[in-house]
Amino acid sequence: MTRALILGACLSILVLLAAALSFVWTPFDHTSLDIPNKLQSPNLTNWLGTDHFGRDILSMLMVGARTSIAVALVAVGIGIVLGVPLGLWAAARKGSWLDEVIMRGNDLIFAFPSLVIAILITAILGAGAVNAIIAIGIFNIPVFARVARGAALPVWEREFILAARVAGKNGLRISVEHILPNIANLLIVQGTIQFSLGILAEAGLSYVGLGAQPPIPSWGRMLADAQTLVALAPHMALMPGITIILTVLGLNLLGDGLRDYFDPKLRVSRV
Numbered sequence: 578m579t580r581a582l583i584l585g586a587c588l589s590i591l592v593l594l595a596a597a598l599s600f601v602w603t604p605f606d607h608t609s610l611d612i613p614n615k616l617q618s619p620n621l622t623n624w625l626g627t628d629h630f631g632r633d634i635l636s637m638l639m640v641g642a643r644t645s646i647a648v649a650l651v652a653v654g655i656g657i658v659l660g661v662p663l664g665l666w667a668a669a670r671k672g673s674w675l676d677e678v679i680m681r682g683n684d685l686i687f688a689f690p691s692l693v694i695a696i697l698i699t700a701i702l703g704a705g706a707v708n709a710i711i712a713i714g715i716f717n718i719p720v721f722a723r724v725a726r727g728a729a730l731p732v733w734e735r736e737f738i739l740a741a742r743v744a745g746k747n748g749l750r751i752s753v754e755h756i757l758p759n760i761a762n763l764l765i766v767q768g769t770i771q772f773s774l775g776i777l778a779e780a781g782l783s784y785v786g787l788g789a790q791p792p793i794p795s796w797g798r799m800l801a802d803a804q805t806l807v808a809l810a811p812h813m814a815l816m817p818g819i820t821i822i823l824t825v826l827g828l829n830l831l832g833d834g835l836r837d838y839f840d841p842k843l844r845v846s847r848v
Contacts, residue, residue, distance in 0.1 A: 582834020588827025592820075596642035605633035607640045608792050616810040626812040628802065634816050641794040641817070644706065645824075648789070649775030651710045653768055656717025661764060663718070664725025665756060668733060669748040680726070683719035691716045691774070692781050699787040706789040713778045717771055724767045728760035762839035766832050773828035780821055796821050 604624070611631030619626045625634040667679040686694070695712035702708040732738065733756070741751050782788035783797030791798075796817045803813035 579834050579837050581830045582838060585827045585830030585832070585834050588823055589831050592642055592824050592827065593646070595639045596646050599636075599639035599643055603633075603636035603639050605636045607632060607636040607794055609633075616806070616813075618810070618812055625816045626810070628799070628813055629806060629810070634799075634813070637794040637799060638796070638817060638820050641796045641799065642820075642824075644789050644793055644795050645776045645779050648706055648710050648713065648779040649772050652713035652717055652775045652778075653771050655710070655714030656721045656771060657764065657768060660718040660721030661725045661757075664722040664727075665729055665752040667722065668726045668729035668756070669752055671730060671733070676726075679722065683723055686716065686719045692778060695778055695782055696785065696787060699782055704787045704790055706793065709779055709782045709788045712782070713775050716778075717775070720771060721764065721767065724763060725760060728763045729756045732756050732759050762835075766836045766839065769828055769832035769835060773825045773832070776821070776824055776828070 609632065611627065613631065614623075614627055615629050615631040617623055617627040617631075623633050623635070625638065628634055628637070663679055667676040670676050691713075694716055695709070698712035698715065699705075699708045702711065729752070738751060738755060741755055746754070779788055780795070780797035780800070783795035784801045786798070786801070788797055789795040799817040800814060800821075803810070803817070807814050
C-alpha cells in the first residue's frame with residue numbers, strides 16, 4: 578500500500594465524513610443570516626470566518642460537500658452505467674460498423690471541452706443540480722466507453738476467451754462473465770479520476786451560476802460570491818478554494834494509489 582493511496586484515502590474520507598456529518602450537525606445553520614457579523618475573519622466562534630451575509634463558512638462548506646459529492650457521484654454513475662456497456666459492445670464487435678459508430682460518436686464529444694459542453698447543456702435545460710448532473714454525466718459516457726473498449730480488446734485475445742467461445746457462450750455472456758471482471762480494476766481507477774473531475778465541473782458550473790441554486794450551498798458559488806471581496810475578506814475565497822484543491826488532490830492520489838495497487842508490475846517496482 579503506497580503513501581499516495583493512504584494520503585488520498587485519508588483526504589477523501591475526511592470530505593465524506595464532513596458531508597455525512599452535515600446531515601445531522603453543523604456548527605451553525607447554513608441558511609441563517611447574521612449581517613452584524615458579516616465578513617468576520619476566522620475566530621474561536623466561526624472557525625473559518627463568515628461570508629458577506631454573516632453565514633458560517635465552515636457550515637456552508639460541510640453542506641456544500643454533500644452537494645458536490647452527490648452531483649459528481651451520480652454523474653459518474655451515469656457514465657459507468659451507459660458508457661461501460663457501450664465500450665464492451667464495441668470491443669465485442671471490433672471492426673464492425675457498430676464499433677465505428679460508437680467510437681466516432683465518442684470522438685465527436687471529445688472534440689469539445691467538457692466544461693463547455695456542460696455549460697451548453699445547462700444553459701439549454703436551465704440551471705440546477707439535476708441538470709448539472711445530466712451535463713457532467715453525458716461527458717462521462719464516452720470516457721468510460723473508451724476505457725472499457727481499450728481494456729477489453731486485449732482480453733478478447735486471451736486463451737480463456739477462446740475456450741469460452743468453444744463452450745458455446747455468446748458475446749454478451751463472455752463480456753459479462755469474463756471481460757468485465759478482468760477490466761473492473763481499470764474502471765474503478767477511472768471512476769475515481771472522473772469523480773474528482775466531476776467535483777471540479779460542478780464547482781465550475783456553480784461558479785457561473787448554472788449549478789446548484791440558492792439556498793443550497795455550493796463550493797463554486799462560494800468562490801463566485803468572494804471574487805469581489807477578496808481584498809476585504811480573503812478567507813471567503815481561500816476556504817472554498819483550499820477545500821476544492823484538497824478534495825481533488827485526495828481523489829487523484831487515491832486513483833493513483835489504486836492504479837499502483839491493482840497493477841502487479843507497479844507493485845513489484847515499488848518494493
